[in-house]
Amino acid sequence: MKTKLVVLYGGKSAEHEISLQTAFSVINALAFDKFSVQPIYITNDGDWVQGPVLTQKVDFVEQLRFEQMEQLRLANQEGEASHGLAISPASIREEQSAEPLVVFPLLHGPNGEDGTVQGLLEVLNLPYVGNGVLASAAAMDKIVMKMVFADAGIPQVAAVAVRAIEWEESQQEMIAKIETELVYPVFVKPANLGSSVGISKAVDRDSLVAAMVEALRYDRRIVVEQGVVAREIEVAVLGNDKPACSVAGEIIPKGEVAVFYDYKAKYQDNDTVMAIPANLEPAIYEQLVDYATRAFTGLDASGLVRADFFVTEDNQIFLNEVNTMPGFTPFSMYPLLWQESGLPYTDLISKLVDLAIERHEANNKLKYTLED
Ligand SMILES: Nc1ncnc2c1ncn2[C@@H]1O[C@H](COP(=O)(O)OP(=O)(O)O)[C@@H](O)[C@H]1O
Ligand SMILES: [Mg+2]
Numbered sequence: 001m002k003t004k005l006v007v008l009y010g011g012k013s014a015e016h017e018i019s020l021q022t023a024f025s026v027i028n029a030l031a032f033d034k035f036s037v038q039p040i041y042i043t044n045d046g047d048w049v050q051g052p053v054l055t056q057k058v059d060f061v062e063q064l065r066f067e068q069m070e071q072l073r074l075a076n077q078e079g080e081a082s083h084g085l086a087i088s089p090a091s092i093r094e095e096q097s098a099e100p101l102v103v104f105p106l107l108h109g110p111n112g113e114d115g116t117v118q119g120l121l122e123v124l125n126l127p128y129v130g131n132g133v134l135a136s137a138a139a140m141d142k143i144v145m146k147m148v149f150a151d152a153g154i155p156q157v158a159a160v161a162v163r164a165i166e167w168e169e170s171q172q173e174m175i176a177k178i179e180t181e182l183v184y185p186v187f188v189k190p191a192n193l194g195s196s197v198g199i200s201k202a203v204d205r206d207s208l209v210a211a212m213v214e215a216l217r218y219d220r221r222i223v224v225e226q227g228v229v230a231r232e233i234e235v236a237v238l239g240n241d242k243p244a245c246s247v248a249g250e251i252i253p254k255g256e257v258a259v260f261y262d263y264k265a266k267y268q269d270n271d272t273v274m275a276i277p278a279n280l281e282p283a284i285y286e287q288l289v290d291y292a293t294r295a296f297t298g299l300d301a302s303g304l305v306r307a308d309f310f311v312t313e314d315n316q317i318f319l320n321e322v323n324t325m326p327g328f329t330p331f332s333m334y335p336l337l338w339q340e341s342g343l344p345y346t347d348l349i350s351k352l353v354d355l356a357i358e359r360h361e362a363n364n365k366l367k368y369t370l371e372d
Contacts, residue, residue: 015107149319184208
């Protein structure tokens with residue numbers, strides 16, 4: 001019997017377009033003798049639109065938008081939806097027939113990778129690929145994430161958390177605190193978001209103030225971090241209770257002007273190169289695996305995370321962050337790391353689906369009342 005894979009993509013997020021690309025890649029990598037696909041496109045406005053079930057590859061990316069938008073137009077015409085849900089998430093559940101169904105949320109950033117969609121799927125009691133509510137939410141918040149890592153004994157760069165209200169009411173004290181605990185340059189980041197949105201590097205007090213103003217446009221909570229000169233090394237983690245780690249990969253900025261690895265460099269141009277496997281001493285790699293595994297377990301992650309480290313010239317290691325829905329096209333670091341570790345893209349997707357079912361079954365065995 002085929003498994004129906006409900007692919008959620010698009011989303012109310014800055015990473016809408018990349019999500020569409022990812023959905024196209026995932027769908028086209030599927031073994032269609034094992035899967036059928038129910039595509040669900042989430043528009044920029046947050047409408048959920050269901051397209052026709054796919055039993056074979058799609059020809060081009062835009063097909064995953066056009067067909068859906070046509071459905072939305074028809075629904076609006078018939079007065080079924082007035083800028084709302086062309087389908088309701090609950091209808092996914094109603095459709096669950098004899099065939100097993102697994103949801104694959106291919107959404108990045110807020111409203112997708114942050115636990116909100118995961119919460120909805122939990123409420124509907126549907127199996128879904130990837131991290132649950134807790135891990136997704138904790139890893140989307142750079143302040144909470146740091147607390148979890150600290151508790152797990154994982155080294156990180158020094159950092160100061162600042163709330164908007166503290167900045168408004170006692171800016172001088174906050175600057176003094178930052179300048180006491182850290183040394184310029186520092187990185188100023190909104191606690192939420194991803195893809196380097198709202199992040200800037202500050203080299204002195206003036207640029208710190210400018211960076212804070214910019215970051216506060218995106219969040220009420222800001223983290224100011226010690227800047228380090230380091231290589232950027234990433235490890236892919238896969239599993240549930242006993243996660244496995246891939247080989248390590250390195251992100252190498254090519255352009256001289258690339259101040260840091262920003263949004264543009266990630267997705268839009270060829271300013272960066274990925275070196276896989278990264279050239280590391282075996283002992284350093286082992287250390288990364290240990291920290292990545294501890295981060296995974298500490299967050300109660302499931303399915304997948306990508307752990308992003310800084311490794312300095314004298315081999316000091318800092319965990320920068322983990323991503324609970326890392327870039328997932330065939331040319332993204334996470335799938336490439338597994339490819340290089342002996343697990344090709346198509347098998348990686350199947351494995352993630354198996355892990356989703358495994359976790360869902362385990363959770364459904366748990367008692368949630370006091371009765372027998
Ligand atoms: N403390 C730091 N020291 C040096 N570079 C940093 C530091 N923090 C971030 N960067 C640079 O900025 C990039 C984006 O920061 P990151 O925290 O990973 O944000 P995002 O969640 O947007 O990926 C990093 O990949 C790195 O190149
Ligand atoms: Mg990052």
